[in-house]
Amino acid sequence: MSESSGAAPNGDLSFEEILARLSQVVEQLERGDLPLERSLAIFEEGVRLSRLGQRRLDDAETRVEELLEGEDGDGARTRRLDTEEKE
Numbered sequence: 001m002s003e004s005s006g007a008a009p010n011g012d013l014s015f016e017e018i019l020a021r022l023s024q025v026v027e028q029l030e031r032g033d034l035p036l037e038r039s040l041a042i043f044e045e046g047v048r049l050s051r052l053g054q055r056r057l058d059d060a061e062t063r064v065e066e067l068l069e070g071e072d073g074d075g076a077r078t079r080r081l082d083t084e085e086k087e
Contacts, residue, residue: 011052015060018053022046 013021025046029039 013052015053015056018049018056022049022053025049 025042028034028042029046034042
């Protein structure tokens, strides 16, 4: 994927494309060799991509819950995993 011009990310990106671009954004920022304005533009792109990726995950979670519920509404139940919770 080529370096972004700083424009808003395309809403048609796949989740995998979002992750790949986010990885590039992190690498660019971690190098620390960019001028301040370019760093800010890339950071803004990263924030937009992160939010878009989170929306994709939320949508996928909703779809899974709907599928598990079944037609009669008495299907499997899901619960949020809390990795910090000790049982």
